[in-house]
Amino acid sequence: MSHWPLCLLLSLLFCCGLQAQQISFSPMRLFFKGAPGETVSETITISNTTSQPYEFLLNLKDWNRDSLGTKHYFPESSLPHSNAKNISLPQTNFIIAPGEKKIYTVNMRIPLADTQKTASNSMLFFTQVNAPRTNAKAKPGLGIRISMEFGIQLFYTPQAADRGSLQFEAFNYESLRIKDSAVQRLIVKYQNTGQVHKDGFIRFELTNKQTGEEIKPAPVPMAIAPLSNQVAYCPLVKQAPGDYLAVAILDTGAGNDLQVAEKNIHVDE
The missing domain is CATH 2.60.40.10 (Immunoglobulins)
Structure with a gap:
């Protein structure tokens, strides 16, 4: 320089x-x-x-x-x-x-x-x-x-390392304003209990209980270190008011169990 x-x-x-x-x-x-x-x-x-x-x-x-x-x-x-x-x-x-x-x-x-x-x-x-x-x-x-x-x-990764699992710690929905824009999003907090690195995707599904319509947002990439915690956000297209069933799935690929969490949410006007 x-x-x-x-x-x-x-x-x-x-x-x-x-x-x-x-x-x-x-x-x-x-x-x-x-x-x-x-x-x-x-x-x-x-x-x-x-x-x-x-x-x-x-x-x-x-x-x-x-x-x-x-x-x-x-x-x-x-x-x-x-x-x-x-x-x-x-x-x-x-x-x-x-x-x-x-x-x-x-x-x-x-x-x-x-x-x-x-x-x-x-x-x-x-x-x-x-x-x-x-x-x-x-x-x-x-x-x-x-x-x-x-x-x-x-x-x-040591051969004796405990693979552990991914576990949900919290699953929530929030509606807020960020920089004068209305935002609806799902939030998951999860933990890697193992001694190995894990990566994959968090998949979300949203079902309107009144109409039966299913919404599938784009999967959120995930990579988490051993024995650590993370938070992931899934932005939603503005949903009509009503009651929904939200599902979150931790997917780390073949050979690993899927971890699933469900939550009933209400979307206001």
Whole structure:
């Protein structure tokens, strides 16, 4: 930034390969499995179909989710559920040439069996360091640099970890005004009782008791850390006054039981 004091650096965090830039990383999540004390490897495929080289700097960070499921980042090895100290990287910067496909290997030393029973995580960031500067003929020196950043989630789940379950803690309906707009929404609070990460969707159904009409809002994505609580909101299209049966379903995919909650609600004028 010292060479272009008036430049604006835009750092974009991607959770999937971007077709517009035609550079992609896959997969975006790595899951490490192995015997205690063993070093295991997982790979990331990086493809560059553009006509320019990309240079990336790599670094690890810790992360967690707040009560709404939003990720927050911290220095590596600073959180109790971090696995960053067990991750080793063969290189911390590299260049991928135009048209090249590169395989990057991430290594993890599996913790000893008696040192960890809850799933751990970290995030591996690939940050572009050679972003070109756009031309700004009207105002020289005010060019914009677009720097891409990709985050790869790294997970380890001990074999002895208790999978637990998702449990509803509360299911409510509210009608309120937010920024002068009338809002109707369903609210669920739920808990992950297990020692493993869980993700999936929260599905909602609403049935008008007078007419029998069924309303199915779009599912709400869900990702929750071990032994934690979250709140999710489902906005509703304005419903006619009357009595409804609301249903919420915690769906974490095949092999897991669906968790269902019901609530009778009344919608006023």
